[in-house]
Amino acid sequence: MLLLLDILTTAAILFVVSVGLLAIFGVLKIINFAHGAWLTIGAYCAVVAVKMGLNPWAGLPIAFVVGALLGGIAELLIIRPLYRRPLDAILATWGLGIVIGQLITLEFGRDVQLIPNLMSGTIRVLSVDYSVYRLFVLLAALVIGALFALTIEGTRLGLAARAVIMNETLARSLGIDTDRVRLVIFMIGAGLAALAGVLLTPLTSVDPNMGVAWLIGAFMLVMVADTSYLALAAACIVFGGVQVLVSTFVSPVLGGISIAVLAALVLRINSRGFSRA
Amino acid sequence: MSEGPTASLLSLHEISSGYGAVSIVKSVTLSVQPGEIVAVLGKNGMGKSTLLKTILGLIPLRSGAIQLGGVDQAYLTPARMIAWGLSYVPQEQTLFQDLTIRDNLRLAVRSDGELGAALDHAFSYFPFFKDRLRQKAGTLSGGEQKMLILARALMLRPRLLLIDEISEGLQPSVVNRIVGVLRDERSRDGTAMLVVEQNLDFALRAADRWAVLKMGEIDDEGPCGLEAHERVLEHLSL
């Protein structure tokens, strides 16, 4: 039971952390290596919110808005000139991540920031006591996933985004402003990353480089999921499950690299990963 | 090059365009008057599709000028051209095969509010789509797909319609039907059309005027009439 809960909540955390990256990769075909920095930005939004005397929960909407706005600026200045150079875009966003990390260091210092937990305590689930917060993240993942799915499947923006994913030339020839679609999707992706950063605060220490640790896992999951959020969810459950099992029964260190290794192997066998299944 | 006081709806003045280092369309001058149907004929690879894509703004203009209603279009994008009242029936990359018919049509209107009226206009020509809106576009037959892309272009009630080889691979009965639709739409709304074709019979029946494109340049042009068929066939055959 404990194992099952661990697997589900781990998958939920992975999903929350990587869904913003997926949105951007799907529509823009660009890997946002500053994704880790946006997680950090989100976490520091929570820090600032607490310092200003706001409720820790206020960090969530603040982070989303700040992340999306900064994302918009980054898209216009850095991503847009590099559409045709995807490998260079990886590097430029990585550089952007360094800049953001150092700016945060200069402002807040290198130390770990302490902020009150959003939720604490445990709750009895069937036979085991389990962290309330981890269960809350599971719920949050379901809500974020559902909202994401609704946006993609139900709205005009989602339809336009899918059109750009499927066939950009055709979308353009129908008069869809593809530049605008990309900008908006990048902002949503960046906003989601910052939101995930807030949700991470009780689970990980908050410091200027916290995002990097999550970046690689998210990146590998998105590679495997290609552009499909359902495939992402599946990948989170499978790889998250393997990570928990390896960590529990073999070694936590090997568990830490299991996602990256497995994803690399899956991609070697089938370059479209889970999205085909 | 507007002639006389009333400006042409579309006027191309010595336009050139192409891909990379290659010029496909070379110094083409051509105009379409309001309510006029002009057919551009030519063999494969002569620059017909490129010409339409350049007018739409999908391919950048190298040199020359494009005017709509007498106004120079300096910065061409498909979004702007369509907002002005242009509509485009592509030859390749025509439909989102995995989307429903409704979503395919929905992508062509600028807001969902306009969809109802647009659909009604489309149904007036192709009523059979009415009951099949939830069907995936990819499941339609080739002829039905052509009718869907034509419906998608017509439902916006364009001032000028650009059509790229719509008759390709279609049975004569479907081709006849499309000729009828184009003629009807013109008499209803006064829509002007620029039709790019290899199918001589179709083009000459639908259009008022023809031009032959060869190696990216206008080789010959004239009115559609009895003697047009022989003259154009000279250009198209082996």
Place this chain on the structure above:
Amino acid sequence: MPEDAALLDDRPGWGIASEWRAPAAAAAGAALIVWIAPLVLGAFAANVLTRSMLYATLAVTVDLLWGFTGILTFGQAAFFGVGAYATAMTMTSIGSTPAWMAAALALAIVVPMVLGLVVGWLSFYPGSTPLYASVISLVFPIVVTQLVYSGGLLTGSSSGLVGYDTLPLELEGFFRLSGIVMIAVTLAAWVFVRSDAGKLLVAVRDNDVRCAYLGISTKRIQIILMVALAGVAGFTGFIFAHASGVVAPENTGFLFGTQLVIWVALGGRGSLIGSVCAAVAIDYLSASLSGDLPFLWQLVLGAAFVIIIIFLPDGIAGLARTASLAISGSLRQTRVSRVTVAVPRTAADRRATLLKVSGLARSFGSLSVLENINLEIRPGELVSIVGPNGAGKTTLIRCLSDGSEPFKGVVEIAGQSIRGLTPDSVVALGVGRKFQVASIFESLTVAECLRLARTTSETPSGIGSAPILSLPVASVEILRLTGLIDLTGSPAGLLSHGMKQALELAMVLALEPRLILLDEPTAGLTNTERATIGAVLRHLTEEAGYAIILVEHDLDFVREISSRIVVLHQGRLVLDGAVDDVVNSEMVRTIYSGGGHV
């Protein structure tokens, strides 16, 4: 055709020696500085610079992979780390006798090379993408770092290994050793990238499809390069382990890998010297800063990196190159002094069937593009394939030249089935393919492009550039007719469209193929250029006995030069006959005037 086909430049001895004079002098000067410097420098500076120079050596390997070959890699850090750990672990756990020292050196080179082979095999396979190779290069250092962390006493876990015996060199000695290694590796790289073999790297980066269709296995080149440079990185790690006396998990990590890439980007990818300078300067400055400055410094570096990537993809060195070009106004001169006629391979039997296609079918999902195609072609025939758009012409050409296409039916070249063969292996059977859009190597010169086309028949030199370029008669003929022969030193990317088409044709002919596949070779050409190419094609088939398959839209052109015409319509072969029969057939008239069903 006379033996001295084209005399371009008869200055004698204007070859290898003069080219090497400048870099050899520069290297000697640098070595002298490295030798003297430790006498002048303080201990701190000497210490840091020792490390910086080793990092610069790594930057050279990253530049070779990324700048020249286009493989964006973060993995060199891990090969370096493995080399360093192999050394330190041998010293710590086994012993430090001279014999073990030598064993450590061997391990530090061989283990990274073996890993390089694994990483290369994972990264480069038919159909692999550059992005995937980068993904693997990212995963690899992460895995190595984690293994180091979980290695317990063996690897020292997070605190690393320290206090093992090292080579008996003082600070001075290590400084000099590192400096000499850096200079030697840089010089070797410099010489290699300018050699004929070195051009292969740029060719793979520019156009791996063209490489494959020149019979060159790009994947093999990429893997060999990765293995070799893994060895260099491991060797650098060996010296680092001795010079620093400590190895830590950070030395293996992905973050270090990104740093290397940043240095190369700032210095200028593809510049070698720029990468070296940037690595030394930035690493040294980073170590010398204190207080809040390191963060500010990282901030400035990060921002500079972003700006350089966006606006100056060639880095500072690229800027310098542009500036010096603007001042001196001269481009690279040709180093080929003569083009000669190569001895032809043995002539093929004219009567035997060269290409036999039976029951060929190809579909994409439910869409059937080709159905039941049967076709035979003999030497000396020029067969044109015509048909409206979407008839399946280009798909047919692809099925004839790439056995890894999932087609049904049989395609045989000279009796051998091509099923499952990748394009480079099909080329080896004697098939040359010219693409519709001229496919050449934009950043190489005309002579270099042509030399690459000869790679499979003459192994290119790894240290120099041969002054003589020998090509088959047909290639030389094309060069003469089009005037390309006077442009052998010009960058191919600057040629006119027609010249590029001619160059690609000359490259294909340089393969001495028995069967040539041409996809619209005259698209976008002027009438004179078309006539020229038409004349050459006729000559090739009628007199030289080549077989040619031509896909062409321009039916006038087809009528003039073909010996036979095949009509494709909606994926089927509807007509196959002599020129006049096909041209005058009612069916062709129907297809072309009405697009009707047949």
